[in-house]
Amino acid sequence: xxxxxxxxxxxxxxxxxxxxxxxxTGEARYAYEYQPENxxxxxxxxxxxxxxxxxxxxxxxxLAQPGVIAVIWxxxxxxxxxxxxxxxxxxxxxxxxxxxxxxxxxxxxxxxAAREGQRLLRIDYVEEPHDVVLRENHxxxxxxxxxxxxxxxxxxxxxxxxxxxxxxxxxxxTYRTPAFHNNAMEPHATVxxxxxxDLILYDSNQGAPAHRDAIAGVFDLPPERVRxxxxxxxxxxxxxxxxxxxxxxxxxxxxxxxxxxxxAVTRQQMFAVTGYxxxxxxxxxxxxxxxxxxxxxxxxxxxxxSTLKEFAEQTATATRVMYAAPNRLTTHxxxxxxxxTPSWMRAPGECPGMxxxxxxxxxxxxxxxxxxxxxxxxxDTQVDPEDGETPFSSRDLVGCLREGAERFGWAERDxxxxxxxxxxxxxxxxxxxxxxxAYRRAAQASARAEADGSFVxxxxxxxxxxxxxxxxxxIAGDALGTSVDRVRVEIGDSALPKAGVAGGSMGTASWxxxxxxxxxxxxAKLDDNAELPAEAEADTSEEIxxxxxxxxxxxxxxxAEVRVDSDSGEVRVPRLLGVFAVGRIINxxxxxxxxxxxxxxxxxxxxxEESVMDAAFxxxxxxxxxxxxxxxxxxxxxxxxxxxxxxDDELNPMGSKGIGEIGIxxxxxxxxxxxxxxxxxxxxxxxxxxxxxxxxx
Amino acid sequence: xxxxxxxxxxxxxxxxxxxxxxxxxxxxxxVIAGGHSLLPMMxxxxxxxxxxxxxxxxxxxxxxIRDEGGEIAIGALTRHVDLLKSELLAxxxxxxxxxxxxxADPVVRNRGTIGGSLCQADPAEDLSAVxxxxxxxxxxxxxxxxxxxxxxxxxxxxxxxxxxxxELLTEIRxxxxxxxxxxxxxxxxxAGDWAIAAAxxxxxxxxxxxxxxxxxxxxVGLTTVHLKxxxxxxxxxxxxxxxxxQAGQVASEDCSPMADGRGPVDYKRHLAGVLTKRALxxxxxxxxxxxx
Numbered sequence: 001x002x003x004x005x006x007x008x009x010x011x012x013x014x015x016x017x018x019x020x021x022x023x024x025t026g027e028a029r030y031a032y033e034y035q036p037e038n039x040x041x042x043x044x045x046x047x048x049x050x051x052x053x054x055x056x057x058x059x060x061x062x063l064a065q066p067g068v069i070a071v072i073w074x075x076x077x078x079x080x081x082x083x084x085x086x087x088x089x090x091x092x093x094x095x096x097x098x099x100x101x102x103x104x105x106x107x108x109x110x111x112x113a114a115r116e117g118q119r120l121l122r123i124d125y126v127e128e129p130h131d132v133v134l135r136e137n138h139x140x141x142x143x144x145x146x147x148x149x150x151x152x153x154x155x156x157x158x159x160x161x162x163x164x165x166x167x168x169x170x171x172x173x174t175y176r177t178p179a180f181h182n183n184a185m186e187p188h189a190t191v192x193x194x195x196x197x198d199l200i201l202y203d204s205n206q207g208a209p210a211h212r213d214a215i216a217g218v219f220d221l222p223p224e225r226v227r228x229x230x231x232x233x234x235x236x237x238x239x240x241x242x243x244x245x246x247x248x249x250x251x252x253x254x255x256x257x258x259x260x261x262x263x264a265v266t267r268q269q270m271f272a273v274t275g276y277x278x279x280x281x282x283x284x285x286x287x288x289x290x291x292x293x294x295x296x297x298x299x300x301x302x303x304x305x306s307t308l309k310e311f312a313e314q315t316a317t318a319t320r321v322m323y324a325a326p327n328r329l330t331t332h333x334x335x336x337x338x339x340x341t342p343s344w345m346r347a348p349g350e351c352p353g354m355x356x357x358x359x360x361x362x363x364x365x366x367x368x369x370x371x372x373x374x375x376x377x378x379x380d381t382q383v384d385p386e387d388g389e390t391p392f393s394s395r396d397l398v399g400c401l402r403e404g405a406e407r408f409g410w411a412e413r414d415x416x417x418x419x420x421x422x423x424x425x426x427x428x429x430x431x432x433x434x435x436x437x438a439y440r441r442a443a444q445a446s447a448r449a450e451a452d453g454s455f456v457x458x459x460x461x462x463x464x465x466x467x468x469x470x471x472x473x474x475i476a477g478d479a480l481g482t483s484v485d486r487v488r489v490e491i492g493d494s495a496l497p498k499a500g501v502a503g504g505s506m507g508t509a510s511w512x513x514x515x516x517x518x519x520x521x522x523x524a525k526l527d528d529n530a531e532l533p534a535e536a537e538a539d540t541s542e543e544i545x546x547x548x549x550x551x552x553x554x555x556x557x558x559x560a561e562v563r564v565d566s567d568s569g570e571v572r573v574p575r576l577l578g579v580f581a582v583g584r585i586i587n588x589x590x591x592x593x594x595x596x597x598x599x600x601x602x603x604x605x606x607x608x609e610e611s612v613m614d615a616a617f618x619x620x621x622x623x624x625x626x627x628x629x630x631x632x633x634x635x636x637x638x639x640x641x642x643x644x645x646x647x648d649d650e651l652n653p654m655g656s657k658g659i660g661e662i663g664i665x666x667x668x669x670x671x672x673x674x675x676x677x678x679x680x681x682x683x684x685x686x687x688x689x690x691x692x693x694x695x696x697x
Numbered sequence: 698x699x700x701x702x703x704x705x706x707x708x709x710x711x712x713x714x715x716x717x718x719x720x721x722x723x724x725x726x727x728v729i730a731g732g733h734s735l736l737p738m739m740x741x742x743x744x745x746x747x748x749x750x751x752x753x754x755x756x757x758x759x760x761x762i763r764d765e766g767g768e769i770a771i772g773a774l775t776r777h778v779d780l781l782k783s784e785l786l787a788x789x790x791x792x793x794x795x796x797x798x799x800x801a802d803p804v805v806r807n808r809g810t811i812g813g814s815l816c817q818a819d820p821a822e823d824l825s826a827v828x829x830x831x832x833x834x835x836x837x838x839x840x841x842x843x844x845x846x847x848x849x850x851x852x853x854x855x856x857x858x859x860x861x862x863x864e865l866l867t868e869i870r871x872x873x874x875x876x877x878x879x880x881x882x883x884x885x886x887x888a889g890d891w892a893i894a895a896a897x898x899x900x901x902x903x904x905x906x907x908x909x910x911x912x913x914x915x916x917v918g919l920t921t922v923h924l925k926x927x928x929x930x931x932x933x934x935x936x937x938x939x940x941x942x943q944a945g946q947v948a949s950e951d952c953s954p955m956a957d958g959r960g961p962v963d964y965k966r967h968l969a970g971v972l973t974k975r976a977l978x979x980x981x982x983x984x985x986x987x988x989x
Binding site: 032111112115116119187189264266267567568569570607608610612621622626627629630631632633634635689690691694 | 960
C-alpha cells in the first residue's frame with residue numbers, strides 16, 4: 001500500500017468532533033477548571049485614568065479584608081525581563097498608558113475575598129490629558145515600517161493620480177469601521193504554579209509552545225523551564241494568539257505568594273486588556289476605462305495603535321491581491337493614542353480592508369453601469385497584480401462568483417436601487433468577493449506505532465473550537481494508512497513537538513504538513529520491519545523554506561439578501577450565501593461551521609458590533625454583551641456555505657487552504673451593498689445602524 | 698470571573714412566610730424569582746443584597762392566569778413562557794403574546810416571571826408597557842394585608858417601584874371590557890436585546906368609536922412612558938390611520954429618550970412615533986376583528 005492509495009480515506013469525510021462528547025458532557029477541562037491544591041486567586045485592578053501616573057496606592061483596607069494575602073503593584077512587583085512586550089510588563093512602571101490597564105492586583109484565599117479586596121484598593125493618580133479619538137487628519141499620524149506581520153506599509157506602482165484623472169469612471173469615497181472587540185465564549189484564564197523553579201501554566205490560548213516561549217521571555221527563564229497546557233480552548237479569534245496580562249499576573253502572583261494562583265479575565269476586562277480590531281478610516285479611489293477595466297486602485301488607510309507598542313493592521317493588503325490594474329497605491333498610517341494596543345481579530349487586515357474595497361467595487365459597478373459580478377470577473381488576474389508575474393498556485397474567484405450567482409438566483413436581479421417593496425419592507429441583494437492567504441509555518445510532529453496496533457501522533461497544535469484535533473486525526477489516519485479510530489492525536493501542550501499558533505488560518509496546513517511527514521517517516525520505519533513500539537519525528541522547516549514562489553490564497557464570493565423597514569430602518573438578512581475555493585476540504589462538517597461562523601461574524605460587523613469610545617473618559621463604554629451587540633441565532637435566517645472542488649498541489653500534502661478566517665471577509669460589504677440595492681442609501685460607516693438608514697429631524 | 702458578594706439565602710414555603718421574612722430582614726433583603734435580572738446585577742456588583750428569599754417553590758400560590766369574571770388575574774410568579782402560551786390571554790389581550798415573542802430568548806422566558814419583570818422596573822422592560830396599556834393593577838401584599846396599585850403609581854423611578862420593604866407583588870389584574878384589541882411593537886438592535894423603543898397599545902372600540910385607549914412606551918424615558926395626551930387625542934374618535942399618525946406624532950413629542958448605543962434621541966423619538974402608530978393600527982384591527 002502506498003501513501004497515495006489511502007490519501008483520501010478520511011480526509012473529506014464529515015468526522016464528528018473527537019472531543020465533542022467530552023465537551024457537551026462537561027468533562028473537557030478548560031484552563032480555569034484546573035484546581036491545584038492550596039490555590040489562591042488574583043484579581044487585577046484596572047486604571048481609572050486614560051493617561052498619567054500612579055501617585056500612591058493605599059492597600060490598608062484591602063489588606064485588612066479577611067482572606068486577602070497580598071497586594072501587588074509597581075512598588076513590590078518582581079522585576080521582569082527588559083524589552084518584554086510592553087503590554088506584558090506588568091506593574092513595571094507607574095505610568096498609565098490606557099484606561100483599564102492592569103495597574104495592581106489583589107491575591108486572596110477565595111475569589112470573593114480577592115474581589116472585595118480589589119474594590120477596596122485606593123489608587124491615587126496624577127492625571128494627564130488624554131488623546132483617544134482617531135481622525136484622518138490626526139497630527140500624530142505616521143507611516144509604520146511594516147504592517148502585520150511583515151508587509152510593506154506603502155506600495156506604489158505606476159501613476160494613480162494621472163490614471164484617476166483620465167478614468168472614464170471613478171469613485172473616491174471614504175469608509176469607516178469602528179473598533180471591534182473579539183469576545184470568545186471562554187474569557188482568558190490562567191492557573192499558574194511553580195514547581196522547583198519551573199513554571200506550569202494551565203492557560204486558554206491559541207498555541208501552547210508560542211505562549212511558553214513568550215512567557216519564559218517575560219520571566220527571563222529558559223523556555224524548557226516553562227510548560228503551558230491548553231488542551232481545550234473556548235474560542236480565541238486572534239485574542240488568544242499572544243499571551244495576555246492575566247497569564248503574567250497568575251505567574252507573578254504565584255511566585256510572590258508561593259502558592260498556585262488562578263486568574264480569570266472578566267467579560268468587561270476583555271474590552272481593555274485582550275486586544276481588539278483598530279478602528280479604520282479608509283479612502284478608496286478606483287478608476288476604470290469605458291469597458292470597466294480598472295486603470296487605478298488606491299487604498300489609503302488610517303488606523304490607531306497604543307503608546308505602549310506598535311500594532312499596525314495590514315488593512316490594505318488584500319487590495320494588493322484582488323484585481324489587476326496598472327496603477328496602484330496602498331498605504332497605512334498610524335496614530336499612537338492613549339488606548340489599549342489593537343491586536344489580531346479574525347482576519348486582521350482582510351476583514352475591514354475588504355469591506356472598503358468590495359463596497360467601492362459595488363459603487364464602481366454602478367458608476368460604470370456594469371453588473372458587479374461582471375466587473376469583478378473582468379478585472380480578475382491569474383498573476384500577483386503587484387509584481388505582475390508571480391502566478392497564483394490556484395485562484396478561482398470567478399468560479400465562486402459564477403457558482404454563487406447560479407445558486408443565489410442572481411440572473412433575475414434588476415440593478416436599480418430602492419425599487420423592490422414587500423409591504424413596508426424594501427428588498428435588495430448584494431455581492432462581494434472574499435479572500436485570505438494560504439500560509440504555512442514550520443512545525444514539528446512525532447508519530448508512534450504502539451504494539452497493540454494503535455498510533456499516537458503528537459504536535460504542539462491548538463484546537464480553539466475549530467475542530468483542529470479532528471482534522472489532524474483525519475490527516476494522520478490517511479498518512480498512516482489506518483482508520484481514524486486507531487489514531488490518537490495529542491495537542492495543546494508545550495511539551496509536545498513545537499508548532500505555531502492557531503492563527504492566520506495556517507494551523508491545519510502547518511501542523512498537518514508536519515503530521516504527514518512524521519507519519520511517512522514512521523511508515524518507512526515500519527516498512528523496514530522496525531520493532532514496536534516505533535517512533536518517528538518530522539520538522540518541516542526545510543520543506544517550507546524551499547517551497548516555490550507562488551501567490552497562495554483562498555478566494556470566495558459572498559451573497560446577501562436584505563430587507564429594510566422603510567419606517568423604522570430595521571435591517572433583516574433573510575439569506576446569506578458564501579461560496580469558497582479553498583483547496584481540499586479536510587472535514588466538511590467542521591469546515592461548514594468555520595464558514596458560517598465567519599459569515600455570522602461578518603453580519604455582526606455589518607449590522608451590530610461597535611465599540612464606542614467615550615472621548616471624555618478615554619474608555620470603550622459598551623463592555624459587555626448586552627451593550628456590545630453580536631447577532632443571536634434568531635438574527636441569522638438562511639445561511640449557507642458551499643465550496644468548489646479545487647485541486648492545488650503547490651500548497652501542502654493535504655492540498656488544503658486555511659478556512660478559519662475567509663468566512664468573515666467580504667460579508668459586511670455584501671450586506672452593505674444589498675442595503676444600498678434595497679434602499680438606494682450607501683452607508684459607508686459601519687455598523688449600518690437603523691438611525692443611519694432613517695434620516696431624522 | 699464574576700461572582701456575587703456573599704449573601705444569606707432562604708427558600709420560602711408560603712407567601713405569608715416570604716412576606717414575614719421580608720418584613721423581618723428589611724431593606725437588604727430581595728426576592729428572587731427567575732433571577733435573570735437580579736443575578737447578573739449581583740455578579741456585576743450593581744446589587745449586593747444581604748439576603749435572598751427564593752419564592753420559586755410558591756408556584757401553587759403565585760403561578761396562574763385565570764378568568765375571574767370581569768378580570769383576568771395573573772400570579773406574580775407566572776413565567777414568561779406561560780404568558781406566551783396562554784390562550785386565555787391571547788383571546789383577551791394578544792398584546793401579551795406579541796411582547797412575549799420578543800422578550801429575550803427561550804432560556805430567559807422559561808424562567809423569568811411577570812412579577813420579576815415589573816419589579817425590576819427597567820425602563821426598557823416590555824411588560825411594564827403592556828400592563829400600562831391594558832390598565833393593569835398590581836396587588837401588593839404586606840404583613841398588614843394587601844393594597845391594589847394602578848400601573849401609573851407602580852413605577853416610581855428607574856428600578857424603583859411602589860413595593861416597599863416587607864412587601865411582595867403577588868398578582869396582576871387586568872380589567873375586562875368589551876370591544877378590546879391590543880398589540881405590542883418593538884424594535885431591537887439584535888434579536889432578544891432590550892428595545893431601542895417599544896410601544897404597547899390597547900383600544901376598546903364601541904360602535905366604531907374609540908371608547909377608551911391605553912398606550913405605554915418602553916425604553917424612551919426614565920420609566921415606562923404612559924402616553925396620556927395621545928390617549929386623550931384618541932378617545933371618542935373614530936379610528937383612522939390619520940388619527941393614529943397624529944397619535945404617533947404626540948408619542949414622539951411626549952417621550953424623553955436618551956442617546957445611547959442603541960440610537961440617538963431623534964431616531965428614538967421617530968421610532969416611538971412609528972411604533973405607536975403601528976401598535977394602535979394593529980390593536981384596532983384586532984378589536985374590529987379585521988386583522989390581516
